[in-house]
Amino acid sequence: MLAHALVAALVLATGQAVPVLPFPGETRTLNIIQWDPNQLPRIYERTDQLPLSDEEVAKLAQAGFDEASIVKMLEQRRCACDASADGLIRLKQAGATKAVLDAVSTHALKPNRALDLLVTLDFTGESRTAREAYLYFFVEDGNLTRLFTASLSELLGRQNANETRVDRSDILRARTVRRIQLAGQVPLKTYGAHRVLVVASANPALTHPSQLTEAERAKAQVYTFDYPRASLQSLCRLTAGYRRDAVLAYKWNFQGSRFECEWN
Known part of the structure; x- marks a missing residue:
């Protein structure tokens, strides 16, 4: 981003x-x-694969990606997501499964x-x-x-x-x-x-x-x-x-x- x-x-x-x-x-x-x-702090090197966002996780879930694939992406790229209760509720309403929500909670970057x-x-x-x-x-x-x-x-x-x-x-x-x-x-x-x-x-x-x-x-x-x-x-x-x-x-x-x- x-x-x-x-x-x-x-x-x-x-x-x-x-x-x-x-x-x-x-x-x-x-x-x-x-x-x-x-x-x-040191400058992070940019890569082609930036952290996923809330919107991207929701799009993947709505597009029919299986939860194992989404969880794997979250493990590899992490997530610049809103992992608060409200954020997780929005993702659930968008179709994210429990495993995906658990991965978001685990791999979300700490809030600024x-x-x-x-x-x-x-x-x-x-x-x-x-x-x-x-x-x-x-x-x-x-x-x-x-x-x-x-x-x-x-x-x-x-x-x-x-x-x-x-x-x-x-x-x-x-x-x-x-x-x-x-x-x-x-x-x-x-x-x-x-x-x-x-x-x-x-x-x-x-x-x-x-x-x-x-x-x-x-x-x-x-x-x-x-x-x-x-x-x-x-x-x-x-x-x-x-x-x-x-x-x-x-x-x-x-x-x-x-x-x-x-x-x-």
Whole structure:
């Protein structure tokens, strides 16, 4: 299964303000400044035979495959299935036999509890100082809004464990981009559709999207992704770009972001 986040609004392309969708009122905040890309788990190698899904098990049962064949496939490929009571009831109603239900319960992947997030920040320009610059990442999670934040001043003022220089030279001019990567986990308690809001702000104490100014709303970007109940891999990537102001060395202009997820 491969799923990419869909951009719900591309602010920089349209120049129009993004209406900030209502996020749940209760907020949990986490500073990602101490994240380390080495915390990400190993990447599972893709194969031609991915785990079966609930829908595929139901289709096999309805198509008349004998239970021994379905059980064998579940043993070999495992199942990214909903093995809860409700999930098993749905499979039974779809025609799965007791042996197949037992195999689903035994070989189902454990439910996802969090997604791994890799944050890549690209800074175009030479400066190690920043004033009033913060990146906020809001995630809707049921009746809770999860907030992840990073201070550009902290990031730029220190030597980060995972930092590289990317030379994007061209014929007319050479540009060196300072790339900083952070990685950690985003706990999620609900499955299915989630909304994400990425925004740059000068306010160091934001706790909810409702506190954004009109100017910040105008540059915010909204994404959606569908979070599976179970998967071998659960990895999302957030990339954001900044460019140093041509006049003020301490000012960094937010250039936009990209957000995508992959399930395997």
